[in-house]
Amino acid sequence: MKQKFHDFQVTSPQKAMEGNMQERILELQHDFTESEQRLAEVALAHLPNLAAYSATELAQMAGVSKATAGRFFRRLGYESFNDARSQQRDAGDKGSPLFALAGVSTSTKVEAEGSVQKHLAGDLQNLANTFERISPDDMKAAIKALQKGRRVFIAGFRNGRVVAQYAWALLTQLRDGVQLVPGAGLNLAEDLADLDKNDVLLVMDFRRRVALLRPMVEHANQVGAQVIVLTDPSATELPARADVILRCVNKGAGMFDSYIASMSVINHLCTSLGFALGATARKRLERIEALHEHYGDLHR
Numbered sequence: 314m315k316q317k318f319h320d321f322q323v324t325s326p327q328k329a330m331e332g333n334m335q336e337r338i339l340e341l342q343h344d345f346t347e348s349e350q351r352l353a354e355v356a357l358a359h360l361p362n363l364a365a366y367s368a369t370e371l372a373q374m375a376g377v378s379k380a381t382a383g384r385f386f387r388r389l390g391y392e393s394f395n396d397a398r399s400q401q402r403d404a405g406d407k408g409s410p411l412f413a414l415a416g417v418s419t420s421t422k423v424e425a426e427g428s429v430q431k432h433l434a435g436d437l438q439n440l441a442n443t444f445e446r447i448s449p450d451d452m453k454a455a456i457k458a459l460q461k462g463r464r465v466f467i468a469g470f471r472n473g474r475v476v477a478q479y480a481w482a483l484l485t486q487l488r489d490g491v492q493l494v495p496g497a498g499l500n501l502a503e504d505l506a507d508l509d510k511n512d513v514l515l516v517m518d519f520r521r522r523v524a525l526l527r528p529m530v531e532h533a534n535q536v537g538a539q540v541i542v543l544t545d546p547s548a549t550e551l552p553a554r555a556d557v558i559l560r561c562v563n564k565g566a567g568m569f570d571s572y573i574a575s576m577s578v579i580n581h582l583c584t585s586l587g588f589a590l591g592a593t594a595r596k597r598l599e600r601i602e603a604l605h606e607h608y609g610d611l612h613r
Contacts, residue, residue, distance in 0.1 A: 334397060335360060335547050336564070337389045339446070351375040352385050358549045363401045368394035435566030436573045442562040443574040455557045456585050458539045462513035464490035466505065468529055473517030476543065476575050480515060483583035486601060487594045494529075505529065510537030518544040518551045519563060519570065530554045543575055 469477025
């Protein structure tokens with residue numbers, strides 16, 4: 314089944330196997346048996362170092378037989394586990410844009426890899442895959458948490474910082490008590506010192522991951538704050554410590570990962586929150602508009 318966007322086609326995740334192992338697993342995740350689901354979780358958790366394991370070791374970690382593991386990897390489109398392991402070893406670290414430039418020596422290849430048509434088709438595919446996979450119940454839970462929480466702390470580093478700033482820019486128009494961490498002073502400990510069970514920590518966890526996010530989430534767990542993690546499909550560590558997980562497909566068509574899907578999820582999340590808040594959000598927006606009129610800071 315295909316959805317057409319002008320001259321670009323977005324293919325359903327139920328399409329035949331293509332792409333890397335992560336993508337192949339996500340395409341079939343809803344069709345896995347219970348044993349295959351456990352094996353899929355183990356494979357995703359150990360994806361960066363998959364080449365260091367044998368099929369027997371992965372099967373043992375998932376609590377399945379070696380024969381089940383063999384069938385699982387053949388179902389993903391590999392001839393055998395060794396074939397899958399070899400491809401993972403060759404893939405390297407695709408979280409770095411340096412990987413995308415390996416072997417590029419002609420402008421022709423750069424233009425082919427970075428064509429507008431390929432770029433747009435990739436982003437459309439990311440959007441379609443993301444919204445097909447996000448559970449409506451998870452979206453409702455995130456909206457409820459953002460509505461009821463006394464304060465909302467939004468955390469992100471590196472590329473996730475841009476996504477966090479966008480979330481802050483929208484949320485702060487709808488409600489009070491929204492804080493971007495770390496703040497301008499980069500005082501992370503001070504920023505989160507008052508975090509408690511009445512608050513929400515919204516975390517942007519995208520590859521390449523920053524080590525500081527884990528202790529932040531662990532602190533939120535310890536004080537009882539709700540944790541919402543907006544992340545890519547490969548993340549396992551922080552989602553295991555989260556109350557709500559919103560996974561956004563971020564495969565880039567060129568050098569860099571794409572954050573179109575995550576931005577769209579935030580936009581939808583905040584729009585839904587605005588309607589949920591109703592009169593509270595309306596009054597805040599009215600005060601904001603009155604201040605813009607008073608300051609004369611915006612062109613009409």
